[in-house]
Amino acid sequence: MDLGPKMYNAVQRLVVDFDDTYSLLKKEMGFGPGDTVVDIGCGTGLIAEHFINDGVRYVGIDTAAERIAFAKELHPQGEFYCEDVRRLSNKLSFRYTLMHGVLHHLSDGNARDILEFLATQDCRSFAALEPERPGPGWQHLLGHLYCVLDRGDFIRSKQGYDGLLPSGKSWRVVRFKRPLVPVNSLVLVADLNAT
Numbered sequence: 119m120d121l122g123p124k125m126y127n128a129v130q131r132l133v134v135d136f137d138d139t140y141s142l143l144k145k146e147m148g149f150g151p152g153d154t155v156v157d158i159g160c161g162t163g164l165i166a167e168h169f170i171n172d173g174v175r176y177v178g179i180d181t182a183a184e185r186i187a188f189a190k191e192l193h194p195q196g197e198f199y200c201e202d203v204r205r206l207s208n209k210l211s212f213r214y215t216l217m218h219g220v221l222h223h224l225s226d227g228n229a230r231d232i233l234e235f236l237a238t239q240d241c242r243s244f245a246a247l248e249p250e251r252p253g254p255g256w257q258h259l260l261g262h263l264y265c266v267l268d269r270g271d272f273i274r275s276k277q278g279y280d281g282l283l284p285s286g287k288s289w290r291v292v293r294f295k296r297p298l299v300p301v302n303s304l305v306l307v308a309d310l311n312a313t
């Protein structure tokens with residue numbers, strides 16, 4: 119079952135504190151007013167207004183046309199593309215790039231393709247925000263149930279996410295808990311610049 123954009127936004131707002139998420143991303147990625155931040159897999163642009171209200175140029179990219187149409191209507195000051203990110207290399211600066219809740223929906227191959235593309239784009243501050251697969255054992259039962267309900271087929275351990283990086287790269291990991299979510303959230307931050 120695919121939730122429509124309105125229902126998707128309502129559910130996400132129940133679970134995610136977007137004020138806190140924005141502050142964390144700003145601190146860890148180091149962007150500020152006047153900078154451009156590209157959000158790959160932006161969906162309905164749930165986090166767009168935080169960037170726009172803070173004077174940051176926000177560019178959302180998603181392959182789902184319905185979500186991009188919804189995001190454009192809701193955030194006329196944002197810039198949105200329904201396009202494969204690799205086709206936008208001549209148009210955009212990827213200096214600050216974000217993926218919020220996307221990598222755990224992508225196979226290793228698809229995720230690596232995107233990260234390798236970004237490494238060719240002078241992407242010096244990349245952040246992904248993802249759920250962490252809980253360890254084995256009955257005490258993590260709720261966490262495993264959450265992973266099933268999330269429908270992300272690729273919820274990984276920290277080591278699993280490490281394996282997606284281009285060779286020679288590593289990321290800083292910030293682990294935190296969301297009150298209603300029975301698994302850890304990870305912010306994975308890397309300088310993907312190739313040189």
Ligand SMILES: C[S@@+](CC[C@H](N)C(=O)[O-])C[C@H]1O[C@@H](n2cnc3c(N)ncnc32)[C@H](O)[C@@H]1O
Pocket residue numbers: 130158159160161162163164179180181182185201202203217218219220223224
């Ligand atoms: C779970 S949603 C997250 C949406 C949004 N970032 C959020 O947190 O609400 C994952 C999104 O990634 C998009 N997506 C998946 N693969 C993509 C790709 N290769 N390029 C751009 N968007 C992609 C999907 O269309 C979907 O909207």
